[in-house]
Amino acid sequence: MSNIRQRISAALQTQRQQGRWRQQVVRTSGHGRLLAHRDGQFQINFASNDYLGLANDPTVCRAFVAAANEYGVGSGGSALISGYHHLHHALCQQLAELTGKPQVLLFGSGFAANQGVIGALIKQGDLLIQDKLNHASLIDAGLHCDGHSVRYRHNDLDSAERQLQRQAAGKLLVTESVFSMDGDQAPLNELAKLSQQHQAMFMVDDAHGLGVIGEHGLGASCLEPNIDIYMATFGKALGVGGAMVAAEQDVIEYLTQFCRHYVYTTAMPPAMAAAVSAALTRIVDEPDLVRSLHQRIDFFRTLAQQANLAVLPSTTAIQPIMAPGNDRVIAIAEQMRQRGFAIGAIRAPTVKAGQERLRLTISASHTAQDIENCVAALSDIMGRMQEHFE
Template sequence: MAAAHSSSDGFAFDWIDGQRRGREAAGLVRTLRPRPADSPLLDLASNDYLGLARHPEVVEGAARAARRWGGGATGSRLVTGTTELHTRLERELAAFCGFESALVLSSGYAANLAAVTALAPHGSLIVSDAGNHASLIDGCRLARGTTQVVPHADPEAVRKALSTHDGPSVVVSDTVFSVDGDQAPLSELSHAAREFGAGLIVDDAHGLGVLGAGGRGAADAVGLAGAADTVVTVTLSKSFGSQGGAVLGPARVIDHLINTARTFIFDTGLAPAAAGAALAALELLRARPELARQAGQVARALHERLVAEGLTAVAPQAAVVSVRAPSPHEAVRWAADCREAGLSVGCFRPPSVPDGISRLRLTARADLTQDQIAEAVGVISRTAPAGAFTAGSR
């Protein structure tokens, strides 16, 4: 017998309309814009820091893996989803970054959820930076430990939080923060964690391929690679131009995640094509370590030229360049005008920005030429709203 329907049928989600009107009034509506495979836009919006997503060897690595292993992993990693390709990627990624072991998951988001939830059991304390990525924040929310959010990049606040807890504890932070591209004080955070016997979990999504010797990441840059109390998560979708994520750390930590991390146990394994592409990108980075340096050089060149134009841009510490916008509405309009002029840029607005300040977010690529840098700066400057310029610059 069919279920009875009440007179309110069709009205269950009317509250959504009110939320949409609120977003429209605040200039916070987000829309999907499918891009063609042959987009004519100069790309400063993607996270393809090393310009490898379309590199012939990376594309062939994906195609070769798909031809051999098929279109998908076919199951969770603990059932049928672990191929020889996955284990090779884990072995080579761990060796490259200087860690004992690695575990590949279907995304960087899943890697962060796995690391935080599995390493913060009931009774533990999680000390989380206020500027952390949404995936780390969600990991803290799902973990059984208690989370204390501390001010951005403040080791003393971390010490103070840790001093209040007697049980297991972990400090959680991005290495490079995705909004402004600033780096966490990793050495100081590590000292604070060790002072109280806490573990350190850091998300190196924006550091791998850009920081450290030959792009080995932020932990390598400060001497924390392979430390027994340090766990690093990475994504394969930025510098490696592929898809997926991984957790790097001591072998006992990785074994613990295999047995307890729900985003690993209950998720289908990473598609073989993505694993093949990531392996090819890793091989390219080994062969061309100068790519990491070039990405940083492009970021600094973008910043210097934007500031010379009178725009308020944050000095990059990796490959992200942030340019302040006067308001969410003007940020959206600015990004749209850039697209019309042939340039693709990121547009970050609340709630994606913890300080509430909207901005254009530019991502440097190692393969950008000086002419392309000049073109991008020219478009951004010509289309900028008046309020984006510093006082007296125009």
């Protein structure tokens, strides 16, 4: 056996032994309020990033299908060779207007955008400063970049400032707007100010903010104008897939030339750009959609607190409930599944060991009854579990 094969089998064994095994569940329905699985079971979907229910929205689907019928299903090339279509261009203009930034680049995924931007911007002698709880795509970008990468304590301005005081040729501070596993928000105004004071560029990953926070849900750029590099994904509240980076003209031109994750990859299908554009238009034209999401979040939190569930202080669509221990968190999620609710069981390494949690997400497509039933089931299961694990 080669060393690589030995390592593979050892890693798989450890993963199983530590209760960290992950696997796909085959879904047979579209992604919406209800999920159907191959075993014929249905669950109400509290495990989604489709916060506004747009993944299956008829208007968004029609835009996708119409563009695919007219222009085909693939872009056929990278953006700088032959893959850039007028639907990409139109989406970039829509996004530039929305974020108040002069220019926008589209990426195949948020993971690629974060890796690409940081790899292109951070060079030897530079300092990348990030929140400790940033997403894996940002943390990994820091590990692989040419400069020095440091982290500050989660949402801690003193800790961020201590890192900003380090000497470096160039500095980039990066935070998420809404943290993906905690649902809490970064102090964007203060971080922007600190970045300016220390001549650092300020980058925000708004993956879980666009469609949820800011005026009419239009994201972090409504809350803080001094974001130098604004990144968001289209696979969460917009319900589609792909990602964007918005910034001043020079930065976007630089990324267009030097960002390898932009240059050396197939452009997203034009039909996807049409679908993203339709999703954005729905959010802008129908503010009730975002309003109804927030009503449901408030309703969930009121019920969860009444039921004494250990919900974290989040006012976004991500509503984690702490349930430390791999066995415990998996057992609760499995019992919820049996009762007809899909929820995420989050374990290490996604979160620190000992901070295992249920990740529930609220969607505008949930009914009040869905939320009531979900909280009642959780409260019952977690109450019984308490006795079992104590």
